[in-house]
Amino acid sequence: MSDTATHLGSGKVRELYAFDDDKLLLVASDRISTFDVVLPTEIPDKGRVLTGLSAFWFRQTSGLVPNHLLALRSDGRSTECRRLEMLPIECVVRGYLAGSGWKDYVATGEVCGHRLPAGLVESDQLPEPIFTPATKAQTGHDENIDRAAAADLVGEERYDEVERLSLALYRTVSERAAALGIVLADTKLEFGLDDDGRLVLADEAFTPDSSRFWPADEYAPGGPQPSFDKQFVRDWCLGTGWDRTAPGPALPPDVVDGTRERYREAFELLTGIPFSRYVGDPEIVL
Numbered sequence: 001m002s003d004t005a006t007h008l009g010s011g012k013v014r015e016l017y018a019f020d021d022d023k024l025l026l027v028a029s030d031r032i033s034t035f036d037v038v039l040p041t042e043i044p045d046k047g048r049v050l051t052g053l054s055a056f057w058f059r060q061t062s063g064l065v066p067n068h069l070l071a072l073r074s075d076g077r078s079t080e081c082r083r084l085e086m087l088p089i090e091c092v093v094r095g096y097l098a099g100s101g102w103k104d105y106v107a108t109g110e111v112c113g114h115r116l117p118a119g120l121v122e123s124d125q126l127p128e129p130i131f132t133p134a135t136k137a138q139t140g141h142d143e144n145i146d147r148a149a150a151a152d153l154v155g156e157e158r159y160d161e162v163e164r165l166s167l168a169l170y171r172t173v174s175e176r177a178a179a180l181g182i183v184l185a186d187t188k189l190e191f192g193l194d195d196d197g198r199l200v201l202a203d204e205a206f207t208p209d210s211s212r213f214w215p216a217d218e219y220a221p222g223g224p225q226p227s228f229d230k231q232f233v234r235d236w237c238l239g240t241g242w243d244r245t246a247p248g249p250a251l252p253p254d255v256v257d258g259t260r261e262r263y264r265e266a267f268e269l270l271t272g273i274p275f276s277r278y279v280g281d282p283e284i285v286l
């Protein structure tokens with residue numbers, strides 16, 4: 001890989017560089033976004049947690065589906081990966097009723113066209129995990145869509161394939177998390193196509209930014225759950241009376257520390273690897 005990289009763009013959290021037509025460098029910053037707004041305060045170590053956890057799960061699930069990971073750099077936040085043509089949908093799987101899934105259910109009794117039993121409460125486990133795709137909004141919020149709308153975007157066959165793979169990935173990782181006392185309530189995956197038109201898992205995978213992780217011993221449906229994910233920051237931001245539009249509020253030191261601790265704890269619980277060991281040798285997760 002040549003070392004001259006072109007900056008392709010900045011996502012809310014990641015910087016994208018291209019080495020050539022086939023390879024990208026994804027660098028996860030310590031930025032945190034909530035309700036799609038990047039906050040003015042960074043969370044130290046967050047980028048490394050996301051990068052390390054994603055690499056860990058790419059490795060753990062490589063038998064189920066090929067992924068974009070080529071190499072992990074020694075800074076612990078940079079991933080060399082295959083450059084793909086990303087599908088224009090977010091592949092969300094929900095095993096529990098939370099976030100926009102809960103909101104949609106309250107409004108319509110359905111989530112993305114899946115009719116659910118009546119009488120479910122917030123955070124309830126669903127009879128079985130469901131695939132609930134969303135648009136990838138260039139600006140603004142992603143929108144939940146049903147099978148027909150998603151199939152319009154990617155084609156019927158591709159839809160069936162990403163649904164099957166997303167559900168299989170969710171099942172594998174949620175079983176593993178359950179054995180560790182963690183509920184994987186839901187998760188968002190992104191897939192791309194390689195030059196041969198093969199589906200490849202990309203972006204980040206099973207991190208606290210892309211998933212809701214709940215401590216199983218505190219699980220109590222009927223309201224929101226304490227979590228290892230961004231919920232802590234979301235709740236704090238809303239507590240300030242913030243209206244969810246940019247600019248977001250600056251985070252005080254105790255919220256930064258609490259968030260940082262949650263991210264690190266999620267990394268350690270899920271991988272079984274002390275975060276300090278990852279920092280010293282990122283490839284330990286592979």
Ligand SMILES: Nc1ncnc2c1ncn2[C@@H]1O[C@H](COP(=O)(O)OP(=O)(O)OP(=O)(O)O)[C@@H](O)[C@H]1O
Nearest residue numbers: 010011012013014068081082083084086192202203
């Ligand atoms: N292997 C890959 N090939 C091409 N693009 C990729 C690959 N993996 C991830 N991406 C894209 O890189 C970007 C990652 O940046 P980041 O996660 O910060 O973005 P985001 O805030 O989620 O969304 P946006 O880019 O719309 O702001 C995403 O747009 C993702 O789709």
Ligand SMILES: [Mg+2]
Nearest residue numbers: 011013203204
């Ligand atoms: Mg992203």
